[in-house]
Structure formats: C-alpha cells, structure tokens
Amino acid sequence: MRPRIPLRKRLLVRLLVATVLIALCSVGATAWLAVETTTRAIQEEQGQDLADDMRIVAQLSGYAATHPEWKGVEPSLRALSKKMGRRIALTTTDRALIADSAPHGTSLPPRAAANVDPLHTDTYTEPGAQLSGLDPRVVGPYRLTANERARLAKLAKARQACFRQSGIDTTITKTPSGRPVLTDANGNNANDSVPEPCADGKLNTPTATENKALKNLIVSAQPCLVRGGLTFKVPYFGVDISDKSLGSRYVTGEYNKLGSAADIRKAEACTDSARRAQLDPYVAPVAELFLGGGDITAPRFAVSPANKAKVVGAAAAVLALTVLVTAVVATRLVRPLRALTEAAQQPPELHVRVPVRTRDETGILAEAFNDLTERRERMEAQRKAMVSDIAHELRSPLTNIRGWLEVTRDGFVEPDQALLGSLHEEAMVLQRVIDDLQDLAAADAGTLRLHREPVRVEDLVDQVVAAYRVSADTAGVALTGKADNSLWLEADPVRMRQVLGNLVSNALRHTPAAGTVTVTAWRDGDDIVLTVTDTGIGIAPENLPHVFERFWRADQSRSRRTGGSGLGLSIVRDLVAAHDGTVEATSEPGAGSVFALRLPNSTAPEGD
Numbered sequence: 001m002r003p004r005i006p007l008r009k010r011l012l013v014r015l016l017v018a019t020v021l022i023a024l025c026s027v028g029a030t031a032w033l034a035v036e037t038t039t040r041a042i043q044e045e046q047g048q049d050l051a052d053d054m055r056i057v058a059q060l061s062g063y064a065a066t067h068p069e070w071k072g073v074e075p076s077l078r079a080l081s082k083k084m085g086r087r088i089a090l091t092t093t094d095r096a097l098i099a100d101s102a103p104h105g106t107s108l109p110p111r112a113a114a115n116v117d118p119l120h121t122d123t124y125t126e127p128g129a130q131l132s133g134l135d136p137r138v139v140g141p142y143r144l145t146a147n148e149r150a151r152l153a154k155l156a157k158a159r160q161a162c163f164r165q166s167g168i169d170t171t172i173t174k175t176p177s178g179r180p181v182l183t184d185a186n187g188n189n190a191n192d193s194v195p196e197p198c199a200d201g202k203l204n205t206p207t208a209t210e211n212k213a214l215k216n217l218i219v220s221a222q223p224c225l226v227r228g229g230l231t232f233k234v235p236y237f238g239v240d241i242s243d244k245s246l247g248s249r250y251v252t253g254e255y256n257k258l259g260s261a262a263d264i265r266k267a268e269a270c271t272d273s274a275r276r277a278q279l280d281p282y283v284a285p286v287a288e289l290f291l292g293g294g295d296i297t298a299p300r301f302a303v304s305p306a307n308k309a310k311v312v313g314a315a316a317a318v319l320a321l322t323v324l325v326t327a328v329v330a331t332r333l334v335r336p337l338r339a340l341t342e343a344a345q346q347p348p349e350l351h352v353r354v355p356v357r358t359r360d361e362t363g364i365l366a367e368a369f370n371d372l373t374e375r376r377e378r379m380e381a382q383r384k385a386m387v388s389d390i391a392h393e394l395r396s397p398l399t400n401i402r403g404w405l406e407v408t409r410d411g412f413v414e415p416d417q418a419l420l421g422s423l424h425e426e427a428m429v430l431q432r433v434i435d436d437l438q439d440l441a442a443a444d445a446g447t448l449r450l451h452r453e454p455v456r457v458e459d460l461v462d463q464v465v466a467a468y469r470v471s472a473d474t475a476g477v478a479l480t481g482k483a484d485n486s487l488w489l490e491a492d493p494v495r496m497r498q499v500l501g502n503l504v505s506n507a508l509r510h511t512p513a514a515g516t517v518t519v520t521a522w523r524d525g526d527d528i529v530l531t532v533t534d535t536g537i538g539i540a541p542e543n544l545p546h547v548f549e550r551f552w553r554a555d556q557s558r559s560r561r562t563g564g565s566g567l568g569l570s571i572v573r574d575l576v577a578a579h580d581g582t583v584e585a586t587s588e589p590g591a592g593s594v595f596a597l598r599l600p601n602s603t604a605p606e607g608d
Contacts, residue, residue: 087292140282156180162198224270457487476513483521511536
C-alpha cells in the first residue's frame with residue numbers, strides 16, 4: 001500500500017504556504033516603502049520650503065537694511081516671487097499692504113510667515129547676526145565716503161603685503177560699510193593676530209565718518225549707563241572699527257576691566273539699545289511677510305480610517321488572488337508528478353509509461369521517465385540475452401570436453417594425441433571467452449589497466465599483419481598493411497595489438513577466398529586514423545548499429561565457422577575508448593566493410 005504523505009509535506013501545501021508568505025512580505029514591503037518614500041518626499045519638500053523661506057526673508061531684510069522705507073520694493077519682490085515660485089506679500093504691522101506678487105484683491109494667508117526687521121532678526125545666516133539680532137548690512141551713519149574707502153583700500157593692500165612678508169596669506173574683503181578687512185585662509189579676521197612689523201594701527205583707526213558715528217553712539221549710551229550706576233566715562237577713540245559690533249566690543253571691553261559681570265551686562269544692554277536707536281532712521285519700518293500657503297507644519301503621515309480600510313481591502317484582495325492563482329497552478333503542476341509517482345511505484349515488469357500532455361518542465365520530466373523506462377526494457381532484454389549468450393558460449397566447449405572425457409573414462413576411446421589436441425582446443429575456447437568477459441568487466445568497472453608508452457604505428461601494423469599472415473594464407477585472403485613511419489601513438493602496445501587483431505580476425509572470417517584485407521594508417525589533423533578494410537560479405541544497414549554490442553553476430557545461427565564469441569568488437573570499442581579514441585564502422589552488403597579507429601596523435605620520442 002502506498003504510504004500517505006503528511007499534509008504539511010505535500011508539495012501543494014508547501015507551495016501555497018510559500019506563496020502566502022511571499023505575498024504578505026511583498027504587500028508589507030510595498031506599503032512600508034510607500035510610507036517611507038512619501039514621508040521622505042514630504043520632509044525633503046518641507047526642508048526645501050524652509051530654505052526658500054530663509055532666502056526670501058534674508059533678501060527682504062537686506063532691502064530693509066539699505067533703504068529707509070519700503071517704497072520701491074515691489075519690483076524686487078515680484079522678481080523674487082518669480083524666482084522662488086512662491087507668492088510673497090509685505091504688509092505693515094497693522095496689515096496695510098506694502099507690496100504683493102499676487103493679483104490685486106487676492107486675500108492674504110491667515111497668518112504671517114515672519115516679520116522683516118533688520119534691527120531684530122534671527123533668520124539671517126551671516127556670522128554674528130543671530131547673536132546680536134542686527135542684520136550686518138545695516139550700516140547707517142557708519143557708511144564710508146568714497147575718499148575714505150580709497151584710502152583704506154591702499155592701507156589694506158599695504159598690510160596684506162606686510163602679512164605676506166611674515167608668511168601669512170590673507171584675503172581682502174569688504175564689510176557692508178565699505179571698510180576693508182583682512183581674513184586668513186580659514187575666513188577669520190586676521191587682525192586678531194597681527195605680526196609686530198604690521199601693527200601700525202592705521203588700517204583699524206576709525207575714519208572721520210566712523211568717529212562721528214561712534215561719538216554719537218557713546219553719547220547716546222551715557223544716560224543709560226548713568227541710570228545703571230556706571231559713572232565710568234567711555235572714550236570713543238581707539239576703537240577697532242573692523243569689528244561688526246560697531247563699537248559695542250570697545251565699550252564692553254572697557255567695562256570688562258572693572259571685573260564685574262553685572263556691569264558688563266548693563267554696558268552691553270545700554271550700547272545695543274543706543275545702537276538700534278542710532279540705526280533706526282536708516283532702515284525700513286517693521287513689515288510682516290506673507291507667503292503663499294501660509295505657515296508650514298511639520299510633516300506627518302496620517303491615514304484616515306477610510307484609507308486604512310482601503311489599504312487592508314486591497315492587500316486582502318491581492319492575497320486572495322495570489323492564493324487562488326497559486327492553487328490552480330500548483331494543482332496543474334502536481335497532477336503529472338502524481339502520475340509519475342504512481343508509474344514509478346509499479347513493478348518493473350509492467351513498464352508503465354506516463355502520457356505527455358504539456359511541454360513544460362513536468363512534460364519534459366515525463367518524457368525523460370518514459371525514455372528511462374524504454375532504456376530499462378532494453379537493458380533487461382540485453383541482460384537476458386547476455387546471460388543466454390554466456391551460457392551458450394560456455395556450454396558448447398564444456399559439453400564437448402565432458403563428452404570426450406566420459407567416453408575415454410568408460411574405455412570406448414583411447415586418449416591419443418588427436419583427442420588431447422581436441423580437448424586442448426576446447427579449453428582454449430573457454431579461456432578466450434573468460435578472458436574477453438574479464439576485459440569487458442574491467443572496462444565497465446573503470447579498472448582496465450593501460451601501460452602507455454610511445455608506439456610507432458608502422459611497427460604496430462607490421463606486427464598484426466605478421467601475426468595473422470598464416471591465417472590469411474590458409475583462408476586464401478590477401479592481407480596487407482601500409483603506414484607512414486613518422487606516425488606515433490601514446491598507447492598500450494599489447495592492447496592496441498589486441499584491438500587491431502580482433503578487427504583483422506573478424507575481417508578474415510567474413511572475407512571469402514581471393515578477397516583482400518588491408519590495414520592502413522595516416523594522419524588526420526591532430527589524430528591518427530587506422531582502418532581495417534575488407535572485401536567480404538558486408539553488413540546489412542539494419543545490423544550496422546548493433547555491431548559493437550556484446551554477443552551480437554550477423555549470423556544468428558552462432559556457427560563458429562562464421563563467427564566467434566560475439567565479444568571481439570565490444571572489446572575493441574572499450575579499449576579504444578580507454579585510449580581516448582573512437583571507433584566506427586561503415587559497410588555495404590556484398591562489397592565489404594571498413595572499421596576506422598581515431599586516436600590522439602603523439603610526438604616521436606627523443607633520439608628516434
């Protein structure tokens with residue numbers, strides 16, 4: 001009884017489970033990828049929008065820092081809106097419209113995106129802007145005149161040359177006020193560490209314009225300092241005006257000498273307040289900035305209950321469809337496999353064949369199974385025939401030997417020389433059959449030993465022709481050999497003589513008197529071709545494919561007058577294959593046969 005396959009081990013169940021797992025992983029991976037991709041896209045878009053907003057605020061803050069009012073900002077605003085692809089609108093703090101890139105009458109977003117105030121800003125990215133709260137482009141009364149710029153430019157070039165002589169490379173940059181500043185390779189102010197030969201103090205000495213503005217700054221800060229209990233009088237000369245703090249550093253530096261942190265904080269607050277009051281007339285009033293779409297919230301991927309139901313429904317539909325298709329396909333795949341299994345489990349003598357209905361892998365497998373069944377039938381028939389042939393080959397000589405020995409034992413025949421010679425001949429027949437079977441068994445097992453050595457083909461042909469000369473003369477057949485003396489083989493000479501001897505012996509048996517048997521050899525590219533040609537009775541076309549089969553004879557009567565044991569050509573085929581060669585036969589009934597051996601060519605040994 002055929003064993004029942006457990007449910008969990010059935011191919012259909014395993015295929016369905018694998019498909020379900022794959023489908024679940026695919027759906028989950030796709031959903032995760034969609035969420036991650038969407039979230040990342042939103043984040044990138046959000047980051048880009050924030051960067052654009054920063055650039056818009058920075059550009060408008062720069063306009064306000066260099067203009068005392070917003071009049072004339074609309075062309076710049078529209079150009080910026082077109083460049084950024086965003087709506088930009090400016091209003092006063094009481095929502096009076098200053099400029100708008102949108103058509104007239106378009107309502108503003110509900111809330112402002114930012115305030116544009118160069119005196120109180122934290123969005124500009126210039127160094128120091130976020131700490132001081134001042135846009136560094138606000139210079140007001142500190143803007144240098146043309147003559148002062150030209151004079152300071154010469155001083156800056158002279159100091160740069162002095163730095164170069166000291167082995168320091170610097171770059172001249174200009175501040176918004178027009179004052180040149182030397183920066184090192186890292187972009188830091190080079191005045192923080194001036195070589196002694198270059199410390200003439202000329203470049204950093206305030207100009208007349210700056211002295212005037214600094215004096216006003218310090219004078220404006222005095223009432224606040226007094227109210228704070230700071231009676232220290234701050235001079236306005238000797239200030240390092242290259243610092244962008246515009247005097248605050250000097251004021252706080254003087255109070256730093258007092259060593260009081262509280263006094264320093266008071267001095268900083270008074271100076272900053274005075275500075276903003278000093279710069280206020282030179283900047284545009286505070287404005288509110290509105291951008292298309294309003295303010296931006298942090299990205300968040302949320303799925304509503306309805307969308308969740310859609311996602312779950314779509315995933316369930318994909319899963320159900322996958323299972324259905326897999327079940328149909330798996331059933332079609334398993335059906336021929338079941339037929340193959342049932343056929344393989346039948347007894348060998350039935351030789352069941354599986355019908356081939358498809359040309360896919362299972363159809364090819366069914367064809368292979370049917371071919372295997374046919375080969376098994378042929379091998380079984382050959383096995384039975386071989387057993388019968390071996391029994392026949394051994395029975396005949398053994399019967400003869402037994403019969404003569406029995407009559408001799410009973411005294412009916414005298415054991416003379418003729419009788420002993422006949423018994424010896426029958427024993428030799430048995431020995432040849434056993435030797436042939438032993439050679440075939442060794443070839444089948446791969447244990448056939450070859451003693452290879454360089455062999456001259458001409459010598460090989462001559463030896464075989466000489467060995468069968470007497471047999472050929474007795475049969476009245478002309479035996480000749482022809483070979484070039486430059487041909488060599490790397491072969492076992494004993495086995496090669498056995499191969500050629502079997503072919504010549506076979507040719508002599510099937511060639512009538514006055515016929516010819518010719519052994520020739522020549523070179524064909526990288527091979528040596530040896531042929532044994534006879535003018536015998538030939539082989540019928542339907543028998544030609546079987547000449548190298550074991551125990552096959554063209555004469556089915558098994559007469560030893562017309563054939564040997566039927567193993568000679570099988571031995572030839574196996575021995576030639578062991579020498580990495582091939583053998584083939586061609587024949588025409590009534591005209592003779594040609595057996596051709598093709599073996600690898602070898603070079604002559606040194607000294608020959």
